[in-house]
Amino acid sequence: MAKGSSGAGHGQGLLATLGVLLALLVLWEIAVRVLAPPPIILPAPSVIAIELAAAPRYFLRHAGFTLWTTLAGFVLSVVLGVALAVAIVASRWADRLITTVLVVLNSLPKVALAPLFVIWMGTGAEPKIAIAVMLAIFSIVADVALGLRSVDPDAIALARVHQATAWRILWKIRFPNALPALFVGMKVAISFALVGAIVGEFVGGSAGLGYVILVAQGQFDTSRVFAALVVLGMIGTLLFYAVEAAERLALPWHVSQRSQNPGTTPR
Amino acid sequence: MTACVEIRGAGKTYTSKRGPVTALTGVDIEVREGEFLSLLGPSGCGKSTLLRCIAGLDDATQGEIRVRGTVVARPPDRLGMVFQRDVLLDWRSIRDNVLLAAEFQGLSRRDFTARAQALLERFGLGDFAHRHPWELSGGMRQRAAICRALLCEPEILLMDEPFGALDAMTRDDLNLELQRIQQDGKRTVIFVTHSIAEAVYLADRVAVMSTGPGRVVEIFDIDLPRPRPLSIRETPSFSAYVSTIRGLFSRLGIVKD
Numbered sequence: 001m002a003k004g005s006s007g008a009g010h011g012q013g014l015l016a017t018l019g020v021l022l023a024l025l026v027l028w029e030i031a032v033r034v035l036a037p038p039p040i041i042l043p044a045p046s047v048i049a050i051e052l053a054a055a056p057r058y059f060l061r062h063a064g065f066t067l068w069t070t071l072a073g074f075v076l077s078v079v080l081g082v083a084l085a086v087a088i089v090a091s092r093w094a095d096r097l098i099t100t101v102l103v104v105l106n107s108l109p110k111v112a113l114a115p116l117f118v119i120w121m122g123t124g125a126e127p128k129i130a131i132a133v134m135l136a137i138f139s140i141v142a143d144v145a146l147g148l149r150s151v152d153p154d155a156i157a158l159a160r161v162h163q164a165t166a167w168r169i170l171w172k173i174r175f176p177n178a179l180p181a182l183f184v185g186m187k188v189a190i191s192f193a194l195v196g197a198i199v200g201e202f203v204g205g206s207a208g209l210g211y212v213i214l215v216a217q218g219q220f221d222t223s224r225v226f227a228a229l230v231v232l233g234m235i236g237t238l239l240f241y242a243v244e245a246a247e248r249l250a251l252p253w254h255v256s257q258r259s260q261n262p263g264t265t266p267r
Numbered sequence: 268m269t270a271c272v273e274i275r276g277a278g279k280t281y282t283s284k285r286g287p288v289t290a291l292t293g294v295d296i297e298v299r300e301g302e303f304l305s306l307l308g309p310s311g312c313g314k315s316t317l318l319r320c321i322a323g324l325d326d327a328t329q330g331e332i333r334v335r336g337t338v339v340a341r342p343p344d345r346l347g348m349v350f351q352r353d354v355l356l357d358w359r360s361i362r363d364n365v366l367l368a369a370e371f372q373g374l375s376r377r378d379f380t381a382r383a384q385a386l387l388e389r390f391g392l393g394d395f396a397h398r399h400p401w402e403l404s405g406g407m408r409q410r411a412a413i414c415r416a417l418l419c420e421p422e423i424l425l426m427d428e429p430f431g432a433l434d435a436m437t438r439d440d441l442n443l444e445l446q447r448i449q450q451d452g453k454r455t456v457i458f459v460t461h462s463i464a465e466a467v468y469l470a471d472r473v474a475v476m477s478t479g480p481g482r483v484v485e486i487f488d489i490d491l492p493r494p495r496p497l498s499i500r501e502t503p504s505f506s507a508y509v510s511t512i513r514g515l516f517s518r519l520g521i522v523k524d
Contacts, residue, residue: 154354157324161348162371162419163341172370176358253358253399 043223051227058212063231065207066197069125070239073132074193078186080133081140085178086170088141089148102138110134111199118204128200128208135196136189143185147178180254183247190239198232209235271423271455272298272321276330279316289480290316292329296474296483301453305466305473307512309521313481314459318427321457322348334423347421349429353412355400361411362387362396368418379418386414390444406437410444417448424449424456430465439497442468450493463516467491467508468500475512477519485515 025045032044039047052059084102087094110131117127151174159169201210209228216224251257278292291313298304306314319325320332323342334343347368355364362383369379387396390410392403400408409429416424426445430438446469449456460466466473473487489508491499499505516522 152352152354154350154352155356157319157322158348158350158354158367159371160324161322161342161346161425162368163344164371165373168371168373172367173356176356179358251358253401255357255401258401 040220040222043226047223048226048230051223052230059209059227059231062207062209062212062228063235065125066194066201066209066232067235069128069197069200069208070132070190070194070235072125073129073196074136074186074190074239076129077133077136077140077189077193078182081137081185081189082144082182084137084141085144085148088145089174090166090170098141102141105134106138110196114199114203117200123204123206127203128197128205131200132193132196135192135199139188139192140182140185143181143188144178147181148174151177180251180256183243183251186243187240187247190243191236194232194236194239269300270297270333271300271302271335272296272457273333273336274298274317274321274330275332277317277320277327277332278329279313279320279325280328291320291327291481294330294483296486298455298457301455303449303456303458303469303471305470306457306459306476307461307463307466307473308476308481309461309478309516311478311481312476313478314476315427316481317476318425318457318459322346322425343423345420345422347416347419347424349409349412349416349424349426351428351431353400353405353408355408355411355415357400360397360399361392361403364400364411365415365418368415372419374419383414383418386417387411390414404437406433406441409433409437409441413441413445413448420452422455424454426456426458428459428461431460438465443497445469446494463509463512464500467505467512468495468497473508473512475515477521484519487512 029045032042043051084098088098089095113134114127114131117130121127121130148170155173155177156169159173164172197208198210198213201208202214205211209232212228213225216222216228248257274294274296277294279290281288281290294317296304306317308314316325320327321334321339323339323346327339332339337343355361356367359367362380365383365386366376366379370376384393384396387393390413392407392410392414395403395407395411400411403411409432413429430441433441442465445456448454449469456469458466458469467489470489473489475484475487476482477484487508491504491508513522
């Protein structure tokens with residue numbers, strides 16, 4: 001019942017969001033028709049829709065490529081990021097080494113490194129995935145390391161009293177304790193992975209929505225640029241909500257996910 | 268009577284930025300097999316430190332502590348511990364929290380599920396086995412923590428102000444239950460508290476501790492018949508113990524008359 005009510009709240013929120021979006025689109029359409037700017041500056045939403053409908057398979061193919069490099073980059077940064085965070089927490093040496101490298105990397109504008117990756121890896125999917133990982137991994141490592149560290153000292157004492165090995169403490173206490181932080185990091189990382197994939201496509205290649213935008217820009221095909229942006233926006237939104245849905249499934253116990261009124265309140 | 272826990276000249280000195288701090292000094296206690304010992308004192312008297320040293324969580328820097336003849340260098344076998352906070356893990360159900368004691372030691376969950384359920388029933392939590400900690404009250408959570416400590420049949424139970432955060436009525440309930448499980452299992456219990464009445468009610472002996480530096484001042488034998496009903500606290504002999512100990516604290520300048 002509590003779940004139902006929060007679900008309804010979600011549905012209402014979604015409806016409100018869609019309503020606002022629709023209103024903005026209508027306003028945009030009217031503005032373009034009344035003010036009639038050159039189509040090269042700002043096409044009307046209806047023109048963008050026609051552009052999308054005219055070549056759905058073209059957009060789908062390129063969106064598929066971008067989605068795949070984004071997801072690959074995201075998954076790799078989660079796997080690598082969690083492993084690095086565990087190493088950071090486990091050893092002071094690893095902490096110094098990894099943290100230094102990450103801080104140096106993070107202070108560089110990573111977009112500036114993108115051409116290097118094209119030199120190293122060519123123009124296929126690999127450099128895009130690599131750039132996505134570079135952008136996304138920092139938030140995963142930082143958040144997970146914090147989550148692994150902020151464990152109740154009494155919980156560790158309890159584990160030690162029961163002669164738990166360091167590995168069991170990691171698996172049974174530290175790791176579940178870090179899950180909420182992992183999801184915070186993942187929500188940031190998924191957006192960064194998409195940015196990384198697009199940057200990679202800008203720098204070199206022949207597929208993906210970034211490539212579509214670049215080609216359309218060369219031809220001053222503004223409505224195609226906008227069409228690609230619309231698809232990109234949808235992908236970004238869907239990915240973010242997918243992570244959020246996974247969070248709700250994985251952390252029903254967390255304070256942020258608990259229903260407002262628990263079924264019974266025993267004494 | 269054999270000694271279950273032997274504490275000889277035990278002390279603990281921390282090194283801090285301002286130099287060494289003595290938390291505990293010159294403690295000599297022999298805890299007998301099956302005995303209930305209360306460590307009673309104000310905050311800062313080192314009673315929790317002493318308990319952590321017995322548990323092998325901290326090292327005594329002076330003297331030595333032996334559990335069943337072996338010098339404590341790491342947590343001894345067959346130990347159960349209850350903390351002031353219940354330390355239940357939010358992501359595990361009550362039953363899974365209780366089973367954690369076995370899982371930590373790498374024992375099979377299946378061998379302990381029946382016992383876990385029996386313990387929960389006994390502590391009135393049978394219907395809450397599949398609930399999560401945040402759905403339970405403070406008293407129920409602390410009961411679950413006691414079940415977890417008892418799961419692997421500990422021979423020694425260490426309790427660090429386990430009822431300090433509970434309301435008076437729940438505390439009475441749990442005092443009764445604790446007395447019962449200690450009597451049933453003939454377990455050795457070392458119980459840290461700052462309540463004189465609780466210490467006297469539960470214990471066979473009360474070790475009175477003082478601050479600056481933390482030390483044991485005197486050990487009282489509590490010669491009251493068992494099982495002790497809660498109403499024993501209104502008897503003259505009970506009151507005599509309480510006022511003797513209070514008198515000692517007042518002479519030490521810890522409580523004012």
